[in-house]
Amino acid sequence: xxxxxxxxxxxxxxxxxxxxxxxxxxxxxxxxxxxxxxxxxxxxxxxxxxxxxxxxxxxxxxxxxxxxxxxxxxxxxxxxxxxxxxxxxxxxxxxxxxxxxxxxxxxxxxxxxxxxxxxxxxxxxxxxxxxxxxxxxxxxxxxxxxxxxxxxxxxxxxxxxxxxxxxxxxxxxxxxxxxxxxxxxxxxxxxxxxxxxxxxxxxxxxxxxxxxxxxxxxxxxxxxxxxxxxxxxxxxxxxxxxxxxxxxxxx
Numbered sequence: 396x397x398x399x400x401x402x403x404x405x406x407x408x409x410x411x412x413x414x415x416x417x418x419x420x421x422x423x424x425x426x427x428x429x430x431x432x433x434x435x436x437x438x439x440x441x442x443x444x445x446x447x448x449x450x451x452x453x454x455x456x457x458x459x460x461x462x463x464x465x466x467x468x469x470x471x472x473x474x475x476x477x478x479x480x481x482x483x484x485x486x487x488x489x490x491x492x493x494x495x496x497x498x499x500x501x502x503x504x505x506x507x508x509x510x511x512x513x514x515x516x517x518x519x520x521x522x523x524x525x526x527x528x529x530x531x532x533x534x535x536x537x538x539x540x541x542x543x544x545x546x547x548x549x550x551x552x553x554x555x556x557x558x559x560x561x562x563x564x565x566x567x568x569x570x571x572x573x574x575x576x577x578x579x580x581x582x583x584x585x586x587x588x589x590x591x592x593x594x595x596x597x598x599x600x601x602x603x604x605x606x607x608x609x610x611x612x613x614x615x616x617x618x619x620x621x622x623x624x625x626x627x628x629x630x631x632x633x634x635x636x637x638x639x640x641x642x643x644x645x646x
Contacts, residue, residue: 396546396571396646400638401454402447403612404470404553404575411514411543413459417550418470421451428468430615431581440614442469448641451475460511464521464552465536466492469613473497483509485518485537514543519563521554529583538563546570546646553609555585556592564599571646572600575609576623577616590618590626597632606644607637 396410406417420427422443429441447454451474460481463471466489473496482501484490490503502509507518519538524530538552540563549569551560564572574596578589587609588596597605607623610616620637627635638644 396541396544396548397643398548398571398573398606398646399643400606400608400640401449402445402640403443404464404609405454406550406573406608407454407458408462408541408548409457410541410546410548411512413512413514414457415460415462415511415514415541416455416458417462418464419454419461419476420469420472420474421447421454421476422472422474423447427472427474428613430469430579430613432615433580433582434615434617437614442614443612444614445612445640448639455480462516462539463489463493464538464550465489465523465534466496467533467536467553470553483511483516486535488535512543514541516541519549519551520559521552522557522559523553523555523586524583525555525585526583529581529586532583533586540567540569548573548646551575551588551596553587556588556595560596561599564596569600569603571604571606571644572596573606573608576607576618577610577613578618579609579613579615580617581615585617586615590623593623593626593635594630594632597634601634603634604636604644604646605632605634607635610637 523533
């Protein structure tokens with residue numbers, strides 16, 4: 396299984412005879428969303444904060460389908476995207492949203508499991524916020540388990556650590572885990588994992604690489620890659636991998 400971090404949560408995953416583009420966000424630096432933030436220095440700053448590590452056409456080369464955890468503007472936009480590209484979303488609500496955006500080859504999960512080529516993709520639960528009100532406002536998102544070639548990748552998605560994440564780790568014992576852990580925070584609360592959540596994930600899968608992503612690209616982030624690397628070193632979390640944009644990881 397080949398995993399390439401493109402930028403933020405966007406990853407290119409090749410396994411089971413297919414190539415999936417996860418959460419494609421291909422907008423140019425500084426032209427996309429601007430979140431409400433608790434950081435005065437980042438108020439009004441438009442994301443993404445970094446350039447793509449390669450041209451959009453190179454990101455899209457060889458992609459069989461886009462796999463979308465949820466339709467938020469730092470995970471899925473029309474920028475540089477062919478509108479006939481196959482798009483897989485978690486349910487009918489996101490299928491309608493993607494169709495309204497102009498995509499016309501959109502497939503929603505019917506149930507929790509889908510097969511694509513020789514890869515099996517299973518939805519996993521996610522809670523997009525550290526309190527009930529912000530999770531309600533953020534709406535439904537999911538993570539995914541991707542199984543192929545005897546390997547399992549768990550993509551936690553935009554979520555905080557909660558019992559559902561622990562259940563996935565304990566039940567499926569994935570060979571690698573990708574966590575969105577920049578601790579993005581708005582006035583109502585924190586949206587995704589922070590350092591404490593990362594440590595909890597590592598405690599439940601000490602032998603699997605934990606890929607820390609969704610960093611250095613949104614204006615409401617509270618953590619950088621440097622912060623995560625320093626924390627992992629301090630805590631002795633040897634399985635934490637903090638890839639740079641464009642880096643490839645094989646599992």
